[in-house]
Amino acid sequence: MLRVEGLTKKFGGxxxxxxxxxxAHKGEVLALIGPNGAGKTTxxxxxxxxxxxxxxxxxxxxxPIGGKKPYQVAKMGIARTFQTTxxxxxxxxxxxxxxxxxxxxSSGLVDTILRTRRWKKExxxxxxxxxxxxxxxxxxxKALAPVQVLTQEERKRLAIGVAxxxxxxxxxxxEPTAGLLQEETEGIFGLIKSLKxxxxxxxxxxHKMRMVMNLADRVVVLNYGHKIAEGTPEExxxxxxxxxxxxxxxxxx
Ligand SMILES: Nc1ncnc2c1ncn2[C@@H]1O[C@H](COP(=O)(O)OP(=O)(O)O)[C@@H](O)[C@H]1O
Ligand SMILES: [Mg+2]
Numbered sequence: 001m002l003r004v005e006g007l008t009k010k011f012g013g014x015x016x017x018x019x020x021x022x023x024a025h026k027g028e029v030l031a032l033i034g035p036n037g038a039g040k041t042t043x044x045x046x047x048x049x050x051x052x053x054x055x056x057x058x059x060x061x062x063x064p065i066g067g068k069k070p071y072q073v074a075k076m077g078i079a080r081t082f083q084t085t086x087x088x089x090x091x092x093x094x095x096x097x098x099x100x101x102x103x104x105x106s107s108g109l110v111d112t113i114l115r116t117r118r119w120k121k122e123x124x125x126x127x128x129x130x131x132x133x134x135x136x137x138x139x140x141x142k143a144l145a146p147v148q149v150l151t152q153e154e155r156k157r158l159a160i161g162v163a164x165x166x167x168x169x170x171x172x173x174x175e176p177t178a179g180l181l182q183e184e185t186e187g188i189f190g191l192i193k194s195l196k197x198x199x200x201x202x203x204x205x206x207h208k209m210r211m212v213m214n215l216a217d218r219v220v221v222l223n224y225g226h227k228i229a230e231g232t233p234e235e236x237x238x239x240x241x242x243x244x245x246x247x248x249x250x251x252x253x
Contacts, residue, residue, distance in 0.1 A: 001026040001201045002047070002078070002170045007056035009042050009225075016042045018225040019056070024170065027199045029192065031212045031233075034222035035246055040205045041083060043222070044172050047203075048080045049073035060170065077169035081159045083178060083205075087147050094143040096158060097130035100165040130165060137161040137191060153184035157191060171195065173204040177211065189215060213237065221246060 002024040009017040017039040024030040032040050045051040047058050049070040057066045065073055087096050134140045137157045142150065150158065156176055163171055176192070177185045189211055195202055196215075206212050212219060212233055219236045221229040223245040229236045236242050 001061060002203065003059040003062075004043070004047065005057050005059070007043065007046055007058065008054045009039075009046055009051060010054045015225050017046065017053075017222075020222065020225070020227050021056075022220045022227065022230060024201050024203050025217075026201055027196070028217040029196050029202045029204060029215055031216035031219045032203060032205045032222065033207070033212060033219060033236075033246065034228075037224075038222040039225040040222055041174055042225075044080055044174055044203075044205065047073075047172060048078060074166050074168075077167075078172065079163035079166045079168035079170070080172035081156075081163050081174055081176060083174045085152075085155045085159050087155055087158050087162060089147050092144050092146055093139055093150070093158060094127075094130055094134065096147065096162055097133055097165040098126050100162040101126040101129055101167075129167075133161045133164050136164070136194070138187075151184075153180055153187050156180065156188055160188075160191060168200075170201045170203065173202065173206075175205050175207065177206065177208060185211070209237075 005021050007017055007020045008015070020043060022030070032043065034040055042051065046053050049065070049068050049072065053066060057064050059065065060076055060078060063076070065076060065078070068076070088099070091099070131140065131143065134143050137160060139154060139157060139161065142154070147155065147158065160173065160176065173192070177188045180188065185208065192202060192204065192215055204216070216233050219231065219233050220227060221236055221242050228241045228245055229239045231239070
């Protein structure tokens with residue numbers, strides 16, 4: 001589904017990502033782990049078109065996406081969330097999703113101004129789709145609430161919903177449980193689990209090892225921009241390089 005090949009990013013003299021290759025198969029949860037500064041977020045930025053790779057290529061279903069703009073990548077079917085939650089506080093919950101869905105619809109400005117039939121049809125479709133997403137992320141009852149009243153965990157859910165509203169084939173989640181309490185974390189794990197059950201391909205950057213061990217089909221480990229290991233959670237948790245680099249000598253499980 002998603003293939004990254006020889007992906008490299010230099011920031012001045014710093015090799016933030018160094019010849020990283022991996023594949024996320026359809027319907028699997030692939031965890032991207034590694035110490036802070038390992039290059040995980042940069043990999044997401046390269047995949048989503050926020051950054052241009054210094055070298056290497058990203059393929060979605062075999063099609064190269066390197067050099068495309070973020071909105072083009074999103075249209076092709078890759079959606080992401082950010083390490084810090086980015087939802088519009090002033091908007092209602094539902095409207096956050098409608099804004100996101102707009103990306104996928106074809107009406108231009110003229111349609112919107114003239115309120116053409118196509119525009120109306122698309123708006124209805126967007127609403128229906130947005131309500132479906134809200135139902136899925138468990139925020140249907142709060143559709144018309146302003147984002148300000150949501151808890152941290154609900155905001156994280158909404159951010160995932162916003163990504164889902166674009167109808168992606170691949171979802172990139174950057175630390176979806178960062179800053180949450182233990183019991184709130186469970187809610188997000190559950191949501192990722194149901195995404196997987198629905199056949200979504202998910203790449204997730206996550207520090208909570210219990211989540212990685214329970215949820216990920218495979219794990220890719222980065223350290224100083226290099227991929228140092230790849231395998232099942234069991235395999236990487238027994239890998240000496242990983243134990244040294246990432247866990248400071250402690251065993252995961
Ligand atoms: N836009 C940027 N400009 C310069 N350096 C950056 C930029 N983004 C990230 N870096 C550097 O690249 C390295 C990898 O960062 P990042 O991908 O955010 O790591 P991670 O997400 O694994 O914690 C870090 O040393 C970071 O300081
Ligand atoms: Mg990061």
